[in-house]
Amino acid sequence: MSYKELADLIFPNAKEISYYEEKYPERNLEEGAKVTRFAPSPTGFVHIGGLYGSAIDKKIAKQTNGVFILRIEDTDQKREIENGVEQIVSSLNDFGIIPDEGMTGENTEIGDYGPYKQSERKEIYEAYAKSLIEKGLAYPCFCTPEELDEIRKKQEAAKIRPGYYGVWAKYRNLPVGEAIEKIKSGEKYIIRFKSQGREDRRIKHHDVIKGNIDFPENDQDIVIIKADGLPTYHFAHAIDDHLMRVNLVVRGDEWVSSLPLHLELFKTLGFRPPKYAHTATIMKDDNGSKRKISKRKDPEAAVSFYHEQGIPTDAVMEYLLNIANSNFEDWRRQNPDKSIDEFELSLNKMGVSGAVFDMVKLLDISKTIISKNTAEEIYNKTLEWASRYDEDLKQLLDKDKEYATKILNIERGNVKPRKDIAKWSDVKNTMEYMYEDRFFDNVNYEYQKINDKQEISKILQSYLEKYFNISDDKQTWFDKMKDLAEEYGYAREVKEFKKEPEKYKGHVGDISMVIRVAITGRQNTPDLYEIMQVLGKEQVEKRIKNCF
Ligand code: GLU
Numbered sequence: 001m002s003y004k005e006l007a008d009l010i011f012p013n014a015k016e017i018s019y020y021e022e023k024y025p026e027r028n029l030e031e032g033a034k035v036t037r038f039a040p041s042p043t044g045f046v047h048i049g050g051l052y053g054s055a056i057d058k059k060i061a062k063q064t065n066g067v068f069i070l071r072i073e074d075t076d077q078k079r080e081i082e083n084g085v086e087q088i089v090s091s092l093n094d095f096g097i098i099p100d101e102g103m104t105g106e107n108t109e110i111g112d113y114g115p116y117k118q119s120e121r122k123e124i125y126e127a128y129a130k131s132l133i134e135k136g137l138a139y140p141c142f143c144t145p146e147e148l149d150e151i152r153k154k155q156e157a158a159k160i161r162p163g164y165y166g167v168w169a170k171y172r173n174l175p176v177g178e179a180i181e182k183i184k185s186g187e188k189y190i191i192r193f194k195s196q197g198r199e200d201r202r203i204k205h206h207d208v209i210k211g212n213i214d215f216p217e218n219d220q221d222i223v224i225i226k227a228d229g230l231p232t233y234h235f236a237h238a239i240d241d242h243l244m245r246v247n248l249v250v251r252g253d254e255w256v257s258s259l260p261l262h263l264e265l266f267k268t269l270g271f272r273p274p275k276y277a278h279t280a281t282i283m284k285d286d287n288g289s290k291r292k293i294s295k296r297k298d299p300e301a302a303v304s305f306y307h308e309q310g311i312p313t314d315a316v317m318e319y320l321l322n323i324a325n326s327n328f329e330d331w332r333r334q335n336p337d338k339s340i341d342e343f344e345l346s347l348n349k350m351g352v353s354g355a356v357f358d359m360v361k362l363l364d365i366s367k368t369i370i371s372k373n374t375a376e377e378i379y380n381k382t383l384e385w386a387s388r389y390d391e392d393l394k395q396l397l398d399k400d401k402e403y404a405t406k407i408l409n410i411e412r413g414n415v416k417p418r419k420d421i422a423k424w425s426d427v428k429n430t431m432e433y434m435y436e437d438r439f440f441d442n443v444n445y446e447y448q449k450i451n452d453k454q455e456i457s458k459i460l461q462s463y464l465e466k467y468f469n470i471s472d473d474k475q476t477w478f479d480k481m482k483d484l485a486e487e488y489g490y491a492r493e494v495k496e497f498k499k500e501p502e503k504y505k506g507h508v509g510d511i512s513m514v515i516r517v518a519i520t521g522r523q524n525t526p527d528l529y530e531i532m533q534v535l536g537k538e539q540v541e542k543r544i545k546n547c548f
Pocket of ligand 1: 040073233250255
């Protein structure tokens, strides 16, 4: 009895592997072009680490005129959720990460190297499993769960390495004839890889990010085809990376420990392995100690969080580049107005230890990016965000586009634009008081230094009667503010006040604060002159009169 007979019995209909090798030929790409892939399970959830990896995949592929693939690894069907692929596609899409090849929707895909969903590739895996069995490099294993449990218990008791390997691999050396008989009599089995590795030997490897590493060889006879007929991730991904002609795998460093196994699988299957770049995990500062960002504990682990919050996608992308390459910050300083697409990402400049995720920094980047947008752009992006997440804000924006854009244009478009918006969800708060009904419904005057009611009334009254003229230019307006200060015994200039504080009740800033609070209900606002211009004469008068 031969391995061939065994293989034919197990997979009678599998094609020759040469069929697939021809069907998915080497790609015709220019020298140095990288073929990368993001290969999540269809859990619907994209972790910030996954976004980071796929952003790198996409960028490197683009930089080298290569190909970026989105492949779905759904061989563990317990982890699936409904529309899980669709959600991943759309999360990536939200961040402008559009694959060149692979899944484009729950059941749609593009590219010549598909199918791009592992559950649709069953026959391909069978062909390769069959070829291994024919060569005696894979075999059926008839262990029951009880038997496996027993092996594990024995290993635990003897304090030896757990697993199915060497002498513990009960069916590794079962004569072919016996295996065939068992199968024919209907015994249940799975297919295992027959490892040729030895734990006491080491293999060397060069990781694009981590540099030279070495570890003990794999000697585990891992399962390659499960009882449900589907392959395990390890087996499937090796075949996929080979047949999709992936030549650079970028993935989180939690996969480094699987590398000895993966390298052995590639070698045994006769494939040239891709290059690997294992990226350091993004960490979180948890009261002074570093830990992984966790899906369970941290809302910012999910990329949907950034979208819901309205943090612009370009800010998130720029922040991720900051984490990826420490020279990015310098580049940005030298090229404040360039698109991040022009930054050349280098994998070998990536840090080996995990960067701590810094929300303050992200929001800072975001503020700068938003400050460079025009009022019109901010209007459109906020409206798009609000249409999904804030109906009230959407209505506010829809009501009068021109007025809303005027508000957003306050202190914008100049050399030092305002930087008070970090996310689209901040916009409401920066606009609301400019709308009459919202202002009068919510206003709560809290003055600062000057808080004597009578004094405030008098100041406001004088302002309206003697100084306020909506047609004044900014300089005249401010000079009049100084005149008002002087009339009430406040210094015209802060400098004067500081020189002789005993001489004055305060300074022009205290006076303009009174006007500011009266008009906006806030102590902090952008330029008051511009605000008054947008509100217009009647509204300013109405608001001031409301105070006395
Ligand atoms: N499907 C694996 C995951 O869930 C992919 C690992 C890899 O990139 O090789 O992360």
